[in-house]
Amino acid sequence: MLKSLKTAAVLGAFAAAGLAQVASASATLESVKEKGYLSCGVSTGLPGFSNPDDKGQWSGLDVDVCRAVAAATLKDASKVKFVPLTAKERFTALQSGEIDVLSRNTTWTLTRDASLGLNFTGVSYYDGQGFMVKKDLGVKSAKELDGASICIQSGTTSELNLADYFRANNMEYQPVVFDTSDGTAKGFDAGRCDVLTSDQSQLYALRVRLSKPDSAVVLPEVISKEPLGPVVRQGDDQWFNIVKWSLAAMINGEELGLNSDNIKAQKASSDPNIRRLLGIDGPKGKGLALDDDWSLRIIEQVGNYEEIFNRNVGAESPLQIDRGLNALWNDGGILYAPPFR
Amino acid sequence: MMNHELKMIPAREPPVMAVGVLAWIRNNLFASTLSIVATLLIVYGLFLSIPPLVQWALVDATWFGADSNACNREGACWAFVTARLDQFIYGFYPAEHQWRPNLFFAQLAVLVLWLSLKWTPGKQWVLGYSLLLMPFVSWFLLYGDLPGLEKVETHQWGGLMLTLLLALCGMIASLPFGVLLALGRRSNMPVIRSLCTAYIELWRGVPLITVLFMASVMLPLFVPEEVVFDKLLRALIGIILFQSAYMAEVVRGGLQAIPKGQFEAFNSLGLSYWQGMIMIILPQAMRLVIPGVVNTFIALFKDTSLVLVIGLFDLLAIIQAGLNDPAWLGNSVEGYLFAGFVFWIFCYGMSKYSQRLEQQLHQGR
Numbered sequence: 001m002l003k004s005l006k007t008a009a010v011l012g013a014f015a016a017a018g019l020a021q022v023a024s025a026s027a028t029l030e031s032v033k034e035k036g037y038l039s040c041g042v043s044t045g046l047p048g049f050s051n052p053d054d055k056g057q058w059s060g061l062d063v064d065v066c067r068a069v070a071a072a073t074l075k076d077a078s079k080v081k082f083v084p085l086t087a088k089e090r091f092t093a094l095q096s097g098e099i100d101v102l103s104r105n106t107t108w109t110l111t112r113d114a115s116l117g118l119n120f121t122g123v124s125y126y127d128g129q130g131f132m133v134k135k136d137l138g139v140k141s142a143k144e145l146d147g148a149s150i151c152i153q154s155g156t157t158s159e160l161n162l163a164d165y166f167r168a169n170n171m172e173y174q175p176v177v178f179d180t181s182d183g184t185a186k187g188f189d190a191g192r193c194d195v196l197t198s199d200q201s202q203l204y205a206l207r208v209r210l211s212k213p214d215s216a217v218v219l220p221e222v223i224s225k226e227p228l229g230p231v232v233r234q235g236d237d238q239w240f241n242i243v244k245w246s247l248a249a250m251i252n253g254e255e256l257g258l259n260s261d262n263i264k265a266q267k268a269s270s271d272p273n274i275r276r277l278l279g280i281d282g283p284k285g286k287g288l289a290l291d292d293d294w295s296l297r298i299i300e301q302v303g304n305y306e307e308i309f310n311r312n313v314g315a316e317s318p319l320q321i322d323r324g325l326n327a328l329w330n331d332g333g334i335l336y337a338p339p340f341r
Numbered sequence: 342m343m344n345h346e347l348k349m350i351p352a353r354e355p356p357v358m359a360v361g362v363l364a365w366i367r368n369n370l371f372a373s374t375l376s377i378v379a380t381l382l383i384v385y386g387l388f389l390s391i392p393p394l395v396q397w398a399l400v401d402a403t404w405f406g407a408d409s410n411a412c413n414r415e416g417a418c419w420a421f422v423t424a425r426l427d428q429f430i431y432g433f434y435p436a437e438h439q440w441r442p443n444l445f446f447a448q449l450a451v452l453v454l455w456l457s458l459k460w461t462p463g464k465q466w467v468l469g470y471s472l473l474l475m476p477f478v479s480w481f482l483l484y485g486d487l488p489g490l491e492k493v494e495t496h497q498w499g500g501l502m503l504t505l506l507l508a509l510c511g512m513i514a515s516l517p518f519g520v521l522l523a524l525g526r527r528s529n530m531p532v533i534r535s536l537c538t539a540y541i542e543l544w545r546g547v548p549l550i551t552v553l554f555m556a557s558v559m560l561p562l563f564v565p566e567e568v569v570f571d572k573l574l575r576a577l578i579g580i581i582l583f584q585s586a587y588m589a590e591v592v593r594g595g596l597q598a599i600p601k602g603q604f605e606a607f608n609s610l611g612l613s614y615w616q617g618m619i620m621i622i623l624p625q626a627m628r629l630v631i632p633g634v635v636n637t638f639i640a641l642f643k644d645t646s647l648v649l650v651i652g653l654f655d656l657l658a659i660i661q662a663g664l665n666d667p668a669w670l671g672n673s674v675e676g677y678l679f680a681g682f683v684f685w686i687f688c689y690g691m692s693k694y695s696q697r698l699e700q701q702l703h704q705g706r
Binding site: 044045046047048051052053054056081082083084085086088089092093095096097098182205208209211313317318319 | 557558561670
C-alpha cells in the first residue's frame with residue numbers, strides 16, 4: 001500500500017512539473033518561424049468548420065483562421081500543419097505544446113479561460129442553440145412552440161437549455177430523445193416530431209441531410225450563448241496578440257470593404273482606415289513583432305471574414321447558414337473588432 | 342432348350358426423394374412441422390428483405406459523382422466511396438508519393454502469398470524477414486527522410502494503410518514479447534516470475550481505450566515541451582504493450598499443454614534452457630495455440646479502429662471525417678457498410694489462413 005502511495009506521489013510530481021512547464025511557455029512566434037509551419041489543432045470533422053475534402057485538403061471556417069495566422073507570421077497561408085483532435089484531447093494538445101493554436105469549435109467559458117491555462121483570443125463564430133421546424137407548420141418564432149414535440153439528442157447541454165427555455169416561457173413540450181444527432185435528423189424527417197433542436201451551426205448541417213431540405217426552416221431565436229473562437233496558451237502575450245489581431249484584421253477587412261480581389265487596387269486608397277489596416281500608415285506590424293504587410297497578406301491569401309464565412313458555411317456552401325448574429329455590428333449582427341489605430 | 346444366362350438385375354435408381362438436392366431439402370428444411378414453419382418464415386423474411394436491399398444497393402445506386410446532389414436519393418450513394426477511395430486507402434498521403442504505400446501493400450501481398458502457398462522455397466527466410474526486418478523497411482519506406490525519399494510525416498498517414506500498419510506492427514511485435522512474457526511467468530526465478538505476472542495482470546486489467554488516452558493525452562504532459570513524441574508512435578507502443586499481455590496468456594496456455602516429460606527429456610539430453618525451449622517446447626506449444634493467436638490477431642485488427650478516439654485517421658475515422666464534408670452530408674449508411682465490408686474481408690482472410698496453417702501443421706497427427 002505504502003509503495004503504491006509513493007508511486008502515486010511520484011506520478012503527481014511529474015504531472016505538476018509538466019503543468020509548470022506549460023505556464024512558462026517559450027516564445028511561440030520564434031518556434032513557429034523556426035519550424036517553418038504553424039501547428040493548428042482542428043476537429044476530426046465538423047461540417048463547415050474543419051473537415052478534409054475529397055483531395056485531403058482541410059477546409060472550413062476554423063481552418064481558415066489558422067491559415068490567416070500562418071499568412072501573418074510565415075507569409076504563406078499554406079504553411080499550416082493541421083492536427084485533428086477529439087474534444088477530449090484538445091486542451092492537453094495545446095497545454096503540452098503539440099499545437100500553437102487551437103481552432104476547434106471551442107466555446108468560450110469562464111472555466112476554460114480562467115482555470116485551464118488558456119486564453120481565448122476572440123470570437124470567430126457566434127453559435128447558439130436554435131430550432132428547426134417544418135415549413136408547413138407556419139411557425140415564425142420559438143415563442144409559438146407551446147405543446148410541440150421536439151427531437152433532441154440525449155445527454156447534451158441542449159437538453160438542459162431546452163428545459164430552461166420552456167420553463168422560463170411557461171410553455172409545455174414533448175421531448176423525443178435520440179442517441180445521436182443523426183438519429184434526431186432521421187426522426188424529424190420521419191415526422192416523429194414537429195421541431196428539432198441543436199446548436200444552430202449543426203441544424204444547418206442536419207437540414208442538408210433531410211430528404212427535402214427546403215421543407216424545413218431554422219427559426220431566428222437563439223436560446224443559449226456559444227461563442228466559438230481560437231485559443232492559445234497562457235503566458236505568451238505576444239502570440240496571444242498576433243492571433244487576436246489576425247482575426248480582427250479579417251473582420252475589419254470586411255467592414256472596410258477589402259477583399260482578396262480588390263486588395264491590390266486598394267493599396268492606393270486614400271482612406272486613412274484602409275491605409276492603417278494595410279500597414280501603409282499607422283501602427284504597422286511593429287508592436288506584434290511582424291512585418292508591415294502582415295494584415296494585407298491575410299486578406300490577400302485567405303480573405304476577409306465575409307469571404308471565409310460564405311465559402312465555408314454561408315451562401316456559397318451547402319450549409320446555407322444565415323449571417324444572423326455573425327453579421328457585422330453595423331449590419332444587424334454583433335460581430336465587432338477593435339480598430340487598427 | 343432355352344439357354345438361360347444368369348444376369349444381374351441392374352441396380353435401380355434410388356427414390357427421387359432419397360438423394361440429391363430434393364433429399365437434402367427434405368431432410369434439412371422440411372423434416373418436421375417445426376422446421377417447415379421455420380423454413381417458411383425465413384424464406385418469407387428473405388423475400389421481404391432481399392429485393393429492397395438489391396434495389397437500394399445495386400439497381401437504384403449511384404456509383405460516380407462529384408457530391409451528394411449527384412446521387413439518386415432512393416438508392417445507395419456509392420459515389421461517396423468511389424470519390425474518396427484514394428483517401429480511404431492512403432489517408433492524406435501526398436498523391437505524388439502514393440507509390441510508397443502501394444509498394445508497402447505489394448510487399449505485404451507477396452509475403453502473405455509466399456508464406457501461404459505450398460511450393461514456395463525458403464519459407465523460414467521469408468518468415469524471418471517478415472518478423473524482423475519488414476516493420477523497419479516499411480517504416481523507412483513510408484516515413485522517408487532518407488536520401489531520395491522525401492519525408493512524409495505520420496499525421497498525413499491514414500485510411501486502410503494506417504489500419505494495416507497498426508495491426509501488423511501490433512501482431513509482429515506482440516508475438517515475441519508475448520512468448521517471452523509467457524516463459525517469464527512460468528519461470529522458476531521469483532523476481533522474473535512476479536515481474537511478468539504483474540505486467541500481464543496490469544495491462545490486461547486496463548481497457549485499450551484507456552491505454553490510448555494515456556499515450557495521447559497524459560504522456561505529452563510529462564515530457565518537456567521541446568520533445569514532441571510522434572502521436573502514431575505513442576499509439577503504436579501502447580497497442581504493442583497491451584497486446585503482448587494478451588498474447589502472453591495465449592502462449593502460456595500452449596506451454597501448459599506440453600507434458601512434463603518433454604521438459605525432463607531436454608534436460609536429460611543436456612540442452613540448455615533456451616535450446617530446449619526453442620527446439621523442443623515452443624514448436625509444439627505454438628502449434629497448439631494457433632487458433633488462440635489468430636483469435637487475438639483478429640481482435641487486434643478490429644481494435645485498431647479505437648485510435649479514432651485520439652484523432653488518428655484509420656479507415657473508420659477517415660470515413661467518418663468524410664461524412665462531415667458539407668458536400669457529402671447524409672451518406673453514413675454507405676460509409677459504414679463499406680468500412681464493415683473491408684474489415685470483414687481482412688478478418689475472414691486471416692481466419693482462412695489460420696485454418697490452412699493448422700491443417701498443414703497437423704499432417705501426420
